[in-house]
Structure formats: structure tokens, C-alpha cells
Amino acid sequence: MQENQQGRDIKTANLLLGALFHGISEEIMVVDENGIIQDVNKVFLDECGMRKEDVLGQKCSDIRLLSGNRCELTSQYCPLERAKKTGQRVEITHRHGPKGVEFIELSRIMYPVTAEGASQLFVEISRDVTEYRNLIRKLKSSEKKFRTILDTATDAIISINSEHKIVVFNNAAQQIFGYSRDEVMGKDLNMLIPPRYGDHSRFVKRFLETRNPRVMGKTLSLTAFRKSGEEFPIELGLSYHEIEKDITFTAIIRDISTQKQLEKKLLQTERLAAVGQTVAHVAHEIKNPLMIIGGFSHQIKDSLTDDKAVQKLGMILDEVSRLERLVASLGDFTKVYTLVKRPADINSVIQDVLKIMGGIYSSGKHCFKANLASDLAEINCDPDKLKQVFINVITNGIEAMEDGGTITISTKKLSNDIEIQISDEGIGIREEDIFHIFEPFFTTRDRGSGLGLAISYKVVEAHKGEIWADSKPGQGTTFVVKLPLL
Incomplete structure (x- = not known):
């Protein structure tokens, strides 16, 4: 069984x-x-x-x-x-x-x-x-094409997951933000956003809760944060896609720093042109009456015997002289600059300026220091006009150092330009003022004309160069002038 x-x-x-x-x-x-x-x-x-x-x-x-x-x-x-x-x-x-x-x-x-x-x-x-x-081969081929498109794009492409972590960071993003891909992958997107904007992840959380795509598909103008700590303007477009409940957000980002600089420069040029026309007319209308006032005031002063009257008339003549200098400055500002260019050594131009300024400010309260590069080639420029620029900038620096200090001038060669930096140890320039310092008549001093830097801007522009200032209150100011090589 x-x-x-x-x-x-x-x-x-x-x-x-x-x-x-x-x-x-x-x-x-x-x-x-x-x-x-x-x-x-x-x-x-x-x-x-x-x-x-x-x-x-x-x-x-x-x-x-x-x-x-x-x-x-x-x-x-x-x-x-x-x-x-x-x-x-x-x-x-x-x-x-x-x-x-x-x-x-x-x-x-x-x-x-x-x-x-x-x-x-x-x-x-x-x-x-x-x-x-x-299928594996097709997937690899598709990934290769995607990676090629991603890494040859001129705009930064950055993707994050629903946890606000970076999952895509292309070559352009590396160049624009200054981070390598390894430095950012898996990190929070907040590292690329200026701290003053707060925690960006709250917007992602809000979207996940509401699914309200009010900014998706639109071009936004914002600022971003480089590895160096520099904030810079960007334009970006946002999109998202969802695969099996896994949401990825993608931003295509364009660095518009150069565009903004060009827009600013164009606006500055347009303002200068508009102001120049008005100033030319005003200067012409003031000049002749001012000459008459000054001439008769001298005659009256010579005939007076009352000391008090002579003193008061002297004050009038001082103000007339100041107005005459202002009118002369207005003339300098409104004229179309005809540069008398010739090959010149920019270091020699700066040394001449330092001799002039050293003679004027010889009390020892203000010092001048030069760090001049020895490998500078000659540039095609108008040395006299550039001297005027350097004197204007140095004078501003000295006036910003009421208790004395050092003016440092340095030169260096770039790939296609020569760069001159003029630094002071003064009170610095407020952030809200630095964007206006090259505008005509803008001044923070009681008796300043506000034309020195505006004239300097026009001279540098006529040389096809650039001039700007870097400053923080209480930390001094550095003016940078870039001039093209021959």
C-alpha cells in the first residue's frame, strides 16, 4: 500500500x-x-x-x-x-x-x-x-542625445526634484554660476539664490499643494547668486513634468549681465545727450550776463571806500568766479570731444598726474602709491584728456578722505585691454548713489558741480573704453578704467 x-x-x-x-x-x-x-x-x-x-x-x-x-x-x-x-x-x-x-x-x-x-x-x-x-541601446542613444543637447546649450539648464534638490546642472550652468556639477548635484537649490530672497523651497511646497502653475511657462527677471558671492541679473523660464507622481522642475536661465550693462550704458548716453543740449543752451544764456556782472562788480569795488561794502562785493566776485568755472565745466561737458590720439605709455601719463597731484597736496596728509605693470604696451589715446579723467577721479578720492589717507593707482594688462584702478580709503559710496555718480550734476558734496565724473565718462567713452566704480560705505572706493590696446 x-x-x-x-x-x-x-x-x-x-x-x-x-x-x-x-x-x-x-x-x-x-x-x-x-x-x-x-x-x-x-x-x-x-x-x-x-x-x-x-x-x-x-x-x-x-x-x-x-x-x-x-x-x-x-x-x-x-x-x-x-x-x-x-x-x-x-x-x-x-x-x-x-x-x-x-x-x-x-x-x-x-x-x-x-x-x-x-x-x-x-x-x-x-x-x-x-x-x-x-531598448537599452535606444535608451542610451536617447540619453546621449539629451546630454549632448544639454551640454551644448548656451543657457543654463537646472532641474530640481520635489525635495528642492538639484538633479540636472549642465555645462552652461557650471560656467555661469561658477560651480562644478559635482559641487551642486543633490544639493539644495537655495545655494544659487541670494539669501535676501529667503527659503525658495516654500514656493515648491506651495505648488505641490495647489498645483497652481501661475509662473510656469513665463519669462521672469530675477537675480541669482554665483559661487563667488556675486549677485547677477538673470532671465529664466520655468516648466515642470510629472512621471508616475515624480515631479521635476526645470529652469532655463540666461545671464543678462552684459545686456543690462549695455542697457545702462545706452540710457546713460541718452541722458547725457539730452542734458547736454539743455546745458549748452543754459551756459550760453548765463555766460554773457555773468561777464557783465563780474565786470561792473570789479569797477564798483575799485571805487568803494567803505570796507564792509568792499568785503560784500568781494563775496559777490567770488561767487561770480565760481559760476564762471561752472560755465567752463558746462562747456567741457557739452562739447563733442575730438580726441588728439597718439601712441602713449599709460604709465607715463599716470606718473605725470601723480606729480601734479603731489604738488597740489604736499602737506603729507594725503599719500599717493603707484603699482604700475611693467609689461604694458602703448595705447592709442589722447593723453591730455586721460590726465583730466585721472585728476577728476583722484580729486574725488581725496575729498572723500577728509582725515587723510592713501590713493593707490595700479595698472595691468588684460587680453585686449589695459586696466587702471584708482583706489581711495575714504567713506565709500552708498549703494543707491553708485548708479548715479556718472550722471551730470549728481553730487553728494555741498559745493560740487557734479560734472567731473560725467565729463570723465564721456572722455573714456570717446576712447571706446569703460569706467565704473566698486564701493561699499566705510570701505573706500575703487574706480576702474578699461582702455583698448592698439
Whole structure:
């Protein structure tokens, strides 16, 4: 009775094993250590197009050839040889297919099976992975195209996930922000946003809660934060996409620093032109009456005997002189500059200016220091006009140092320009004032005309150069002049 039950159990197990063996969707082949086929499943026969009796007892490589398939594997990469050598499960992927037909790619798993009292057998399971491998190749190709587009874009492209962490940072972003990709990947986006804007992640949280895309698809003008700590103007467009509830936000960012500088320069030029026309008319109207007032005042002063009257008339003449100087400055400001250019050594021009200023300010309260580069080439310029610029800037610096201090002038060669820096140790310029210092009549001093820097701006502009100031209150000011090389 027990033997009958065991027989039934064995029969049931064999039926189940046979069902699994022939029902599985992969090819199965059982071979001995010499590669002689001991058994195959139905899928194997269907793929080979052969009968089972024609396959059993044959060598696996011969069956592949007889069926029109060709196996490219050498003994070094043959899964049977490797499984025999290692005694462990082996998996390889290789190309395989009928002659004259496009190859398929097979994943072949071979592992040894040892039964007690029986010779060692090897079971091979083969799967067609052609479609899967093609998808992988297409995905890699798509990723390569995406990366190429991403890294050749001239605008910065930055993406963050729903946790506000940076997940995409292209080459242009590295150049614009000054960070390498490794420095920012996985970091919070707040590192690129000026601290005064607060925590930006609150906007992402609000969007995730409301899904209100009010800024998506629009061009925004903001400021960003470089690695150096510099804030700079940007334009950016925002978008988002959601895949299986995973949201990614992408910003395309353009550094518009140069554009803003050009706009500012154009606005400055337009203002100067408009003011110049008005000033020219006013100066002309004032000049003649002023000459009459001054002339008659001198005559009256000479005829007076009352000391108090003479003193008061002297004050009138002092103010007339001041107005005459102002009118002269107005004339300098409104004139169209005709530069008398010639090759000149900018260091020599600066040394001449320092001799003049040293003679005027010889009390020792103010000092002058020069750090002049020795490798400067001559530039084509009007030395006299540039002297006027340097004197104006130095005079401003001296007036900003009421208790004395040092004026430092340095020169250096850039790739296409010469740069002159004039630094003082004065009170500095307020942030709200620094954008107006080159405007005509803008001054923070009681008796200043507000024309010195405006005239300097026009002279430098006529040389096709640039002039600007860097300053912070209480930390002095540095004026920078860039002039093109010959």
C-alpha cells in the first residue's frame, strides 16, 4: 500500500516536472559534460525546427549548425566550458541566429546538476533578449542625445526634484554660476539664490499643494547668486513634468549681465545727450550776463571806500568766479570731444598726474602709491584728456578722505585691454548713489558741480573704453578704467 502511494507521488512529481519543463517560455537544454544533448523542452524544438528524436544524443554545437544557427562562442566563452571549469552557475549574452538572417541576442544561463549515483549534467536556459537589448541601446542613444543637447546649450539648464534638490546642472550652468556639477548635484537649490530672497523651497511646497502653475511657462527677471558671492541679473523660464507622481522642475536661465550693462550704458548716453543740449543752451544764456556782472562788480569795488561794502562785493566776485568755472565745466561737458590720439605709455601719463597731484597736496596728509605693470604696451589715446579723467577721479578720492589717507593707482594688462584702478580709503559710496555718480550734476558734496565724473565718462567713452566704480560705505572706493590696446 505504501509502495503504491510512493509510486503515485513519483508519477505526480514527474508530471508536474514535465509540465514545468515544457510549459516554460524559455528554451531548456540538458547536456552532459561533453555537450551531448540528454533532453530539451518543446520551446527549444520549436525554435530549432527539429524533432526531439533528431536532437537527443547529438552534440549541442552540431544541432545549432544543423538547424541553420551559428554559434559564435569560442571555448573560452562557451557557457558549458565555463560551468565545467567553475562548477557554478554561469550567465552570458551573445549574438546568435540563422544564416542570412539578422542575429538575435540570447541570454544563456548554464548551471551544473549532480544527482547521487548519476553522471554530472548541465542545464541551459536560453532567453531571447534582442528586444530588451535594443531598448537599452535606444535608451542610451536617447540619453546621449539629451546630454549632448544639454551640454551644448548656451543657457543654463537646472532641474530640481520635489525635495528642492538639484538633479540636472549642465555645462552652461557650471560656467555661469561658477560651480562644478559635482559641487551642486543633490544639493539644495537655495545655494544659487541670494539669501535676501529667503527659503525658495516654500514656493515648491506651495505648488505641490495647489498645483497652481501661475509662473510656469513665463519669462521672469530675477537675480541669482554665483559661487563667488556675486549677485547677477538673470532671465529664466520655468516648466515642470510629472512621471508616475515624480515631479521635476526645470529652469532655463540666461545671464543678462552684459545686456543690462549695455542697457545702462545706452540710457546713460541718452541722458547725457539730452542734458547736454539743455546745458549748452543754459551756459550760453548765463555766460554773457555773468561777464557783465563780474565786470561792473570789479569797477564798483575799485571805487568803494567803505570796507564792509568792499568785503560784500568781494563775496559777490567770488561767487561770480565760481559760476564762471561752472560755465567752463558746462562747456567741457557739452562739447563733442575730438580726441588728439597718439601712441602713449599709460604709465607715463599716470606718473605725470601723480606729480601734479603731489604738488597740489604736499602737506603729507594725503599719500599717493603707484603699482604700475611693467609689461604694458602703448595705447592709442589722447593723453591730455586721460590726465583730466585721472585728476577728476583722484580729486574725488581725496575729498572723500577728509582725515587723510592713501590713493593707490595700479595698472595691468588684460587680453585686449589695459586696466587702471584708482583706489581711495575714504567713506565709500552708498549703494543707491553708485548708479548715479556718472550722471551730470549728481553730487553728494555741498559745493560740487557734479560734472567731473560725467565729463570723465564721456572722455573714456570717446576712447571706446569703460569706467565704473566698486564701493561699499566705510570701505573706500575703487574706480576702474578699461582702455583698448592698439
